[in-house]
Amino acid sequence: MANNSASPSGSTFTGIVSALALLLYTVFLGVFLYAMIAVKILLPPLRQRIADPAIVAIASLWIQGILWWINHVGKVQWDIQGLERSRADGWYLITANHQSWVDIFALYQVYLGKAPLLKFFIKHELGYLPIVGQAWWALDFPFMRRYTKDYLKKHPEKAGQDLLETQRACEKFSQTPTSVMNFLEGTRLTDAKHRQQQSPYRHLLKPKAGGLAFAIQALGERFDALTNVTIAYPHGTPSFWDLMCGRVAFIRMVIEEIPIPPHFCQGDYQNDPHLRQEMQHWTSAIWEKKDALLARLLASESHEVIKQERAKQPQNVAN
Numbered sequence: 001m002a003n004n005s006a007s008p009s010g011s012t013f014t015g016i017v018s019a020l021a022l023l024l025y026t027v028f029l030g031v032f033l034y035a036m037i038a039v040k041i042l043l044p045p046l047r048q049r050i051a052d053p054a055i056v057a058i059a060s061l062w063i064q065g066i067l068w069w070i071n072h073v074g075k076v077q078w079d080i081q082g083l084e085r086s087r088a089d090g091w092y093l094i095t096a097n098h099q100s101w102v103d104i105f106a107l108y109q110v111y112l113g114k115a116p117l118l119k120f121f122i123k124h125e126l127g128y129l130p131i132v133g134q135a136w137w138a139l140d141f142p143f144m145r146r147y148t149k150d151y152l153k154k155h156p157e158k159a160g161q162d163l164l165e166t167q168r169a170c171e172k173f174s175q176t177p178t179s180v181m182n183f184l185e186g187t188r189l190t191d192a193k194h195r196q197q198q199s200p201y202r203h204l205l206k207p208k209a210g211g212l213a214f215a216i217q218a219l220g221e222r223f224d225a226l227t228n229v230t231i232a233y234p235h236g237t238p239s240f241w242d243l244m245c246g247r248v249a250f251i252r253m254v255i256e257e258i259p260i261p262p263h264f265c266q267g268d269y270q271n272d273p274h275l276r277q278e279m280q281h282w283t284s285a286i287w288e289k290k291d292a293l294l295a296r297l298l299a300s301e302s303h304e305v306i307k308q309e310r311a312k313q314p315q316n317v318a319n
Helices: 012-042 044-072 102-111 124-128 132-138 149-154 161-175 191-197 209-222 240-244 273-312
Strands: 077-081 092-096 118-120 179-182 225-232 250-259
Touching: 012 044, 012 132, 012 240, 044 102, 044 132, 077 102, 092 102, 092 209, 102 118, 102 225, 102 240, 102 250, 124 132, 161 209, 179 209, 209 273, 225 273, 250 273
Parallel strands: 077 250, 092 179, 092 225, 118 179
Antiparallel strands: 225 250
C-alpha cells in the first residue's frame, strides 16, 4: 500500500528555489501559449497548420525544462526496463499504476520526444488551473466529470455520460498520431482509499475498465497493444513537493506490451454484459500481475537502497 516517506536528501530551500523557477518558467511560456490559443480560436484556418503544432511545441518545451531540472538539480536516478520500440508517428494506448503527481513526469521521462505527446484523462475541475488548465484544453486533453452515486440518483440522465465523453475525446485522436494515457485506478493510491475499496491488491487500487474499453472501441484499429507501465519508488511514494525539494533519489519503471484481443475493438462495452465481464477479467488479470511485479520491484529496491547507503558510509581501515 501507499508509503508516504521520501528520501532524506534534498532540502526545503531547494524546493522553494525549484517552485520559483517553475513559476517563472510557466508564466514565461504561458505568454506564448495564450497567443497561440488566441490564434486557434480567432483564426480557425490557421489552427492545424500553425496553432496546434505551436501549442504542442510549447508544452513539450515546458516539460523538457522540468525534466532537465529534475535530472540535473534533483539528480533523480532512473531504472527503465522494457522500452523496446516507440515511434513519434504512432498511436499508443498506455496505462500505469497511479500513486503521485510524480508519476506524470516519470511517464514523460520515458516518452517525451519518443512518442506523440501523452494525452491524459483530466478531472474536469483541474481545467480551471491557471495556464496549465488552458494548455490541457488547447492540447485536446479529455476532461472527465466524475459523478457520485448520490448525484446520479438525483440526475439519472447523467449515467454513462463520463464514458461517452471519453469516447468522443478518443474519436478526435483518430485523425493524428496520439498517445492516450489512462490511469486505470482512476485516482491516486492512498491507504484510506485502499481500505475503503477493500482492494484485493497489496499495492494497487481496483482497476476501472470502462475508460479503457471506450478508448479501445474508439481507436482499436490504431493500437497494436496496450502499453502497461509499472512505476515503483524505493523510498515510498513521493509528493510533488518531494520532487521539487530533490528528495526523490531513484525511480524504477517496467514497461511491457500486452496484445489487445481483436474482438474488444468491435463490441459494445456499455450494452453487452458478456463483453463487459470479459474486459473486466482481462484488466483484473493485468492488475494481478502488476501487483506481483510491484512487490518484487519494491523488495529489490529495498536491497538496492541498503547497498547504496552502505556505500556512502566511511570504510573502516585497519591500521
